[in-house]
Amino acid sequence: MENDLTTDVTFKSLGLTGSLQDGLDEAGFTHCTPIQAATLPLALQGRDVAGQAQTGTGKSAAFLLATMHYLMETPVEEDKRGPWAIMLAPTRELALQIHKDAEQLGRFTGLKCVAVYGGTGYDKQRKALEDEADIIIGTPGRIIDFYKQKVFSLRNIEVVVLDEADRMFDLGFIDDIRYLLRRMPPPDRRINMLYSATLSHRVMELAYEHMNDPETVRIETDHVTAENVTQKLYHVPKEDKIPLLLGLFRKHTPDRTIVFVNTKRAADNVMGYLQGNDYDAEVISGDIPQHKREKLLKRFQDGDLPILVATDVAARGLHIPSVSHVINFDLPQEAEDYVHRIGRTARVGESGDAITLACDQYVYSLPDIEAYIGEKIPAEVVESDMLVEPKPPKRPKRPANAKGGPRKSGSGGGRRPPRNRNAANG
Structure with a gap:
């Protein structure tokens, strides 16, 4: 998708696995934004990345494409079970947005992505995880809840993503994140990506503690705010x-x-x-x-x-x-x-x-x-x-059900990928 914030680097030049390129083509994405052009080649080589770029510049697509490419190109041992990747976000809105992007970019891969977040959908999320997720995208609290119940395991995690790491600190999630990271394979046995609007000292301290010598990429602009x-x-x-x-x-x-x-x-x-x-x-x-x-x-x-x-x-x-x-x-x-x-x-x-x-x-x-x-x-x-003289305010209605109404039933859904991921490219 060409615009003022794209570069001359095309997605086709990156050698992405065929099913991902099909997803990009259908979505109309042709050229990388600066953060994608700077971090995707590194991540596609299996390098750890700590990336900084202002909001709204395509960070989620960068780590989603790198993660899904790795999973599609790396065969799985027959007796191993997922999830293979986990993506942590500070808010449920961000988790849902990442999941939506994952569904769009990965629609031809067969990979099953499950959104896990608090506030709703407990039984539906649990069932989706029990049906074997490939990628878990969610907020730390609900993920830890299901992990402690042994709904899924972290022993085979191959890719870890921390999105909006600075906000994780602001919201007090760092202890939860460290809890999860310490139960995964060590940093040198997984790919680690961290993205943030700011790579502050505390964020980089987290990166060096739980990542494998990450490449630091900062997309600098003349203005912190978007120029448009x-x-x-x-x-x-x-x-x-x-x-x-x-x-x-x-x-x-x-x-x-x-x-x-x-x-x-x-x-x-x-x-x-x-x-x-x-x-x-x-x-x-x-x-x-x-x-x-x-x-x-x-x-x-x-x-x-x-x-x-x-x-x-x-x-x-x-x-x-x-x-x-x-x-x-x-x-x-x-x-x-x-x-x-x-x-x-x-x-x-x-x-x-x-x-x-x-x-x-x-x-x-x-x-x-x-x-x-x-x-x-x-x-x-x-x-x-x-200045307009206002009419009196409308009084808000009291909700009939303070708990948000009856819980809707539903199943986890999603196509289950073949055990040998390379077969999905066939």
Whole structure:
């Protein structure tokens, strides 16, 4: 897929196994992004890789292609059982996105990929694992849960991927990750890949402890933020934020807009005002039941839901094409969160707008954000005609079932690959 962020390196030049190339051809992917061009040749040679690139630049495709190529090209002993690869992500949204990408890229390989994450689908995930997964993609807590129950073994893991390793630290998952890594074959008997938006000292310490002399690849850009994002900042009193938000939506049609807030309470408040003023908006946050989150995200991706109000649980791992606007209703308190929020727009060569409202409550984080991104966010004046007098907010309905409704039954599904992987290429 040619765009401003691709290189002249083609996927066909990498010598990928035939079934993967078929998947790339069907998806319309022809040229590598910089992180793919820099890391795929190394990983395809069996080298360990620690890769850094900004969000939305194709990191997941890089490690998925390298992993699946290795599994397809490496014969399996008849008496051994999978899983053969494990991919750890900090959030269920990111795990689901990686799984979706894996299904697309690997649809002709016969490899069975299972998504394992908390919040929903316990029995379905367990059955899928019992049916022998080739690749497990998921969050550490649920994976450890099933591992301790001996639903699967880690003794034959050949490839390990840590995605968004910096976020793993932020969310306190490092002890869980070390627990899993220490129960796999030693680093020199597996391929290890680590990808992160930042390769900080603590991330590299983890890499050197649990990887086999990794090649470090940093894709540097002139700007930490995506170059195709138009940034804008308004200094506004707290009480004028809702009127300004409504004024912004009056100015542009919110076809696909994410409004970021810092707390669940603020999310409910913003959604209430938007719905009360005739805008179709829903909240996605950490305590929304998983099945409901998936439905909301699908509506948003399909264009049926124009506005998503989100806490930072949605800032990473969501690859939603054609998000036109990101609005920071609350200025984030961490500089990196600003980058990840506005990275939801301008994905892989597209363009988008990021508008930030800096109020007296959160403006103190602005200097750190601007220092981190290496530039001043252009500030604009709030004219009086930009403020819209809001109608009263719509009160949120109490859910009929606080636990998220009845659990749906289902099977693990998926085609089971032949024991000798090379036969799938036949």
